[in-house]
Amino acid sequence: METNIRLFKKGDIKACVDIILKTGAGSNKKEVQKLLGLSLKSGISFINPDYYVLNSDKKIIGISGLYYDYEDPKDILWMDYFAVLPEFQNQGLGTKMLKNLEAICLKKGARMLCVFAETQQAINFYQKNGFEICGRINNYYGQDRPRVWLSKLIKK
16 A cells, blocks of 8 residues: 655645544544644644644545644654554554654654553554653543653654
């Protein structure tokens, strides 16, 4: 299967919201739509991440995002809304998207990439791709499962 990754654009919002909700990467449709819309402003910042879509045969099958957290040093980037449609998982496509984000981190001079994960499947994926667990937040916003913080050093 041939795939490509490109920068997110306005016409991608509906497909990406559907992917995010279907995979559980987000659960509040209005919040997801709002954040994706804000991201269309130029540059990576705390309130407007840059998103990238994974296409296969002109169909969007995945989304990934990067942003700076205003409380962190500027050489640390965070991942946001990282998801691949379930029927396309376990085919190396998430790893392809992750490598794309890591390449962008290098171009931006980042030394570390961080992410929060809420499922064991996500934690396993990140660990398989070189991330280490840094911390765990129990009862995050009343959720019954912990939110796990993982990070990876970006090497030149």
